[in-house]
Amino acid sequence: MNNAHSKAVLELNVNNHPGVMSHVAGLFARRAFNVEGIVCLPVGDGRTSRIWLSVNEDVRLEQMIRQLEKLEDVLSVRRHGPAHAVFERLAEFFC
Amino acid sequence: MSSTSPETLTGAQIAVRLLERQGIRRVAGIPGGAILPFYDALSQSAQIEHVLARHEQGAGFMAQGMARVSGEVAVCIATSGPGVANLLTAIADAKLDSIPLVAITGQVAKSLIGTDAFQEVDTYGLTIPITKHNFLVGSAAELLEVIPRAFRLAASGRPGPVVVDIPKDVQNERIAVTEWPVPSGPVPTPAPERKLIDEAAAMINAAQRPMLYLGGGVVHSGAAFQAVELAEKAALPTVMTLMALGAMPVDHDLSLGMLGMHGARCTNLALEECDLLIAVGARFDDRATGKVSAFCPQAKIIHIDIDPSELDKIKTAHLGIRGDVQAVLSELLPQVEPSEDHPRADWQARIAELKSSFPMQMPGIDDPRTPYGLIRAVADCLDDDAIIATDVGQHQMWVAQSYPLRRPRQWLTSGGLGTMGFGVPTAIGAALAAPERTVVCFSGDGSLLMNIQEFATAAEEGANVKVVLMNNASLGLVFQQQNLFYGQRAFSSKFKGVPDFLKVAEGFGWQTLDLDATADPAAALKSALTTRGPTLIHASIDRHQQVLPMVAPGAANKDMIGD
Structure with a gap:
């Protein structure tokens, strides 16, 4: 997963219904901010989901997080460093 | 439930x-x-x-x-x-x-x-x-x-x-x-952090050359009263964004009017010199700031906004306060030292000097057959109860520069999106919501055609809307920019076919007044504006009239074209 950019991993808890992924992806897309990796699965009883995003460190990232926090269907946002294991463990599916 | x-x-x-x-x-x-x-x-x-x-x-x-x-x-x-x-x-x-x-x-x-x-x-x-x-x-x-x-x-x-x-x-x-379900109202915004209010008060009290910068959030929050109180208590020279006009009466002693691309020279020059900028419900829009890196170059910034994503979005604040601006200003007020204790005489004198040396130039203000003069003549027929709407373009900026807006929610204009066609239907909605008021919509011949079908709605509803059409047979602000920045290559900005707007309006069942054809424009305006019902007031203006001063898009606000 290493390349020229240093990465950040974002962990989002979101409501689980059609359109939530569009809201999240759209925030990045319309700012021409590429999302390098996405993983999403329902949590618990399925009323909420967890989205993991791998994004490049960028001066705009703090603003992106604040915009994510404003989304009605985003319940929480946590920022992790590049060392977070979620995408590394998935790497074997992308060989 | x-x-x-x-x-x-x-x-x-x-x-x-x-x-x-x-x-x-x-x-x-x-x-x-x-x-x-x-x-x-x-x-x-x-x-x-x-x-x-x-x-x-x-x-x-x-x-x-x-x-x-x-x-x-x-x-x-x-x-x-x-x-x-x-x-x-x-x-x-x-x-x-x-x-x-x-x-x-x-x-x-x-x-x-x-x-x-x-x-x-x-x-x-x-x-x-x-x-x-x-x-x-x-x-x-x-x-x-x-x-x-x-x-x-x-x-x-x-x-x-x-x-x-x-x-x-x-x-x-x-x-x-x-x-x-129980009908829903707004969810209260969390109270601002006490510590941040204390810091803001300390910064204001310590400032030598502070300025207040009011945005549309002041109007939305119902905080105009508190904003004017703060300005008066600490004698803060005050600028407003396009969206905030009227939050402080624009003819208030402390008002420097609208800042930015079409602000007065004195307004933008004062911002150049301030050492503290108190931004209240404003979002540092590019039309207000000009080149951001050159905006208020000497100033520390206090930024108060209800939307946390606005803090540090464009300009990093030295102190960001998230909160309803009315609540923040109310808490801030008692902690701010009154100007008697803190006269800042040099700064007051400097502002007065800037205002007298570089005031807003409004050529033709006494002649109702010029843009500024027409706006003034309309204002002279109305009181502060009137609602002033605009479309988008030169007429909008002339009105923003010169209409004596004196109360919040008096002023309806498309600020962020800048939508031509906004004026007429917005004015109709305003007239229906506030039937006791006169609603004037300043428009241009470009904008008016973008939603002119709503003349039918206004006639049907008997809406008390007065459209003042400044007709220069062109997309005036485009024509102006082509003349200033594109080698005077006016392209697709002059209309070759211009409708007879008076006949069009009559066809929709509107009353009409052609100022071009009246000997006494002031008297004709008074009559048209005080007779209820939808009326088109038509005035030809010179296509070469420009909105000045102007900051070129992307330039610093201190680099203004025109006086």
Whole structure:
């Protein structure tokens, strides 16, 4: 997963219904901010989901997080460093 | 929830009942296939009056007019497909200017969604980036939760538009309703942090050359009174964004009027010199700041906003305070030292010097046959109760520079999106929401044609709207920019065919006044503005008149063209 950019991993808890992924992806897309990796699965009883995003460190990232926090269907946002294991463990599916 | 004896109702009836329960008394819209069940239910409402627009964009802006005048959530209605597509501009405009709107839209039946059905468009997808939030309603029962939530979202925090898309089969679905949700209001914003207020007060008290920078949030929050109190207590020279005009009377001693691209030279030069900028409900828009790195180069910044994502978005604040600006200003006021204790005599003298050396130049102000003179002559016929709307272009900037706006919600203009065509339908919505007031809409011949079909709505409703048309047979601000920045290559900015606007207006059933043909424009204006009902006031202006001063797009505010 290493390349020229240093990465950040974002962990989002979101409501689980059609359109939530569009809201999240759209925030990045319309700012021409590429999302390098996405993983999403329902949590618990399925009323909420967890989205993991791998994004490049960028001066705009703090603003992106604040915009994510404003989304009605985003319940929480946590920022992790590049060392977070979620995408590394998935790497074997992308060989 | 409030319990009642169970009723079996359709989704459409439930939606109408929920609007009634929210206190909605007037909506604007246009019916069409996918929203007909809703309209059928609406026809039975004794509480809600429907204003039939002639284009969905007009309906959206009429709702904006109602919302901008009252500060309350307003509602517009459209059918699926083209109805929604036509509404998008008004929704996007509401998003950028933080106007609380709920748009109810019809959608094709659930079983047809995604099949390219007749008049199907992806309303949900299209409205994601231009709303605060949007809903595709899956069942009649969901309406009971979604509609109050839509109103709560539109009104809470930073206001904005919310779309509720209702498939036709959901509108027709019958369910038993045993309990009604409590009508929703805005959720209170968390109180500002005490420590930050203390810091802000200390920064203001220590500043030698402080300035206050008011934005539209001051109007939305109902904080104009507190903002003027703060300015007066600490003797703060005050600038306003386009959206905030009227928050402080523009002829107040401390007012320096509008800042930015078309601000007075003294205003932008004062900002150049300030050592503390107190931004209140303002978002550092590029039209206000010019080149951001050169904006207020000597100043520390206190930024107060209800929306945390605005803090540090454009300009990193030395102190960012998240909160309702009215609450923040109220807490700040007692801690700010009165100007008697802290005279800052040098700064007051410097501001006075800038104002006298570099005032707003308004050539022709005494001649009603010039842009500034016409605006002044209109203002002379009216008092502060009048509502002033504009379209977008040169006329908008001339009015922003020179109209004596003196109260919040007096001024209705498309700030963020800059939508030509905004003026007429917004003025109609305002006139219907505030029938006791005179609503003047300054417009240009370019803008007016973009929603002129709403003249029919105004005539039908007898709206007390006075359109003052500054006709220069061109897209004036485009013509101006081509002359200033594109080697005087005027292209596609001069109209070769110009309609006879007076005849057009007469055809719609409007009263008309041609100022070009009157010997005494002042007297004719007085008569036209004080006679109720929709009136077009037509005035030709010279195409070569420019809005000055002007900061070139991307340039620093200190580099102004013109005096």
